Amino acid sequence: MQKHYYVFFNSFFKVKEVMKHSLVVLLIIFVSACGKNTISYQEIGERTHQSKEVAKKFGMQLKAKLQAAMKEGGPINAISVCNEQAPLIAKQLSDETGWDIHRTSLKPRATQPDVWEKSMLEDFEKKLSKGDSFDMLFAQDVVKHNDKASFRFIKAIETEKVCLVCHGENIADPIKTKISELYPNDVATGFKEGDIRGAFSIIQPLE
Numbered sequence: 001m002q003k004h005y006y007v008f009f010n011s012f013f014k015v016k017e018v019m020k021h022s023l024v025v026l027l028i029i030f031v032s033a034c035g036k037n038t039i040s041y042q043e044i045g046e047r048t049h050q051s052k053e054v055a056k057k058f059g060m061q062l063k064a065k066l067q068a069a070m071k072e073g074g075p076i077n078a079i080s081v082c083n084e085q086a087p088l089i090a091k092q093l094s095d096e097t098g099w100d101i102h103r104t105s106l107k108p109r110a111t112q113p114d115v116w117e118k119s120m121l122e123d124f125e126k127k128l129s130k131g132d133s134f135d136m137l138f139a140q141d142v143v144k145h146n147d148k149a150s151f152r153f154i155k156a157i158e159t160e161k162v163c164l165v166c167h168g169e170n171i172a173d174p175i176k177t178k179i180s181e182l183y184p185n186d187v188a189t190g191f192k193e194g195d196i197r198g199a200f201s202i203i204q205p206l207e
């Protein structure tokens, strides 16, 4: 009986010892793998805050231009705002910051999501269906992008009533025609108010 206890304790300590060593090895691998990619929590917080501000600016500038164009010449006229002004605003903001700033979507008109964006957008869909508000639908990470350590940020964009003219379920024929001329592979329709239309995506190189 006593021998049994001994064997039990002995193997228990052995397991513990092995686990301890594995943990140390894992920690070393983790730290060296992260290396330069690691930034402090404070820096993550700051970069997240700055990204949110830039995304907000992008959204506000675009919406102002969109609404003005709709008022002036109707939705057909506004298509050119989205077609020309959206990439232009994105480029201006990218030049100002040195970051890659763009929009994307699981059902894109112009810009396909990459693997990271796709998985975040899918996660946002799940969170929205569980009742999360749009304020909560953002994410950030430090990852390798084009072989460079990069801080990535993504924030969901809500479909509002004004968006339905060009992204909704019943799109008027002249608008449909114009959109399919400009975007033959368009799948950015069929949205309802409150759906996730897409996301602002920001890539900040860290090296």
Ligand code: HEC
Pocket (backbone or CB within 6 Å): 063, 066, 075, 076, 078, 079, 082, 083, 084, 086, 087, 103, 104, 105, 107, 108, 109, 110, 111, 112, 157, 158, 159, 160, 162, 163, 164, 165, 166, 167, 188, 197, 198, 199
């Ligand atoms: C007048 C038509 C029109 C309206 C209204 C409109 N969009 Fe778009 N949207 C477009 C076009 C055209 C593009 C493609 C832009 C490009 O080439 O970069 C686009 C692209 C996008 C994209 C980029 C992702 C993708 O599908 O390629 C998002 C996100 C987006 N729109 C969101 C919105 C939201 C949100 C609203 C409402 C606030 C809205 N749009 C209203 C025409 C419109």
